[in-house]
Amino acid sequence: MRERYLSRLFAAGVVSVLPYRDATSAQVVRAVVASYAGRAVIPELLVRWLVDEVRSAQSDLLVSQGPLTGGLTVREVEVLRRLADGCDTSRIAGELNYSERTIKKIIQDVMSRLKLRNRAHAVSYAMRVGAI
Structure with a gap:
């Protein structure tokens, strides 16, 4: 064979x-x-x-x-790190040179894929798996 x-x-x-x-x-x-x-x-x-x-x-x-620890991509980790720092969507978009719509889509994709309830849950997940 x-x-x-x-x-x-x-x-x-x-x-x-x-x-x-x-x-x-x-x-x-x-x-x-x-x-x-x-x-x-x-x-x-x-x-x-x-x-x-x-x-x-x-x-x-x-x-x-390109997933990192916990199945998150580099771009997702960048967004979640800024969320953990207390940044809002518009500030994250400005810092990363994305539109606010793109930032919202990244966050929604993470929450949907990993079955997370909200942004705080997404940040705590990233912290638990060592991504941030």
Whole structure:
């Protein structure tokens, strides 16, 4: 089996993989029982490949979206830091050279994505996760 198909298999729900040429009936039974119990039977070489795939996917996500601690982007942290300092929307917009509408949109996006109730909740979240 080619590596390019493995991610599709795992996405489809496969949890155990046995090399065909080395598979015995006892190993198949062991893999089925382990899979049923919530465990996986995977060759070490495949585990390493999966770890590398996850690292690569995380790296790609971080580069494309730029999240920092707590899933906040650099721009969101800048806005939340100024909110924590007591700045209002117009002052934040002036300091960051954005429109007030953009600042409101950034704050609303953070609150919606992270299911936060208000601006104070957003600031306290950023402080708890160490972003500010």
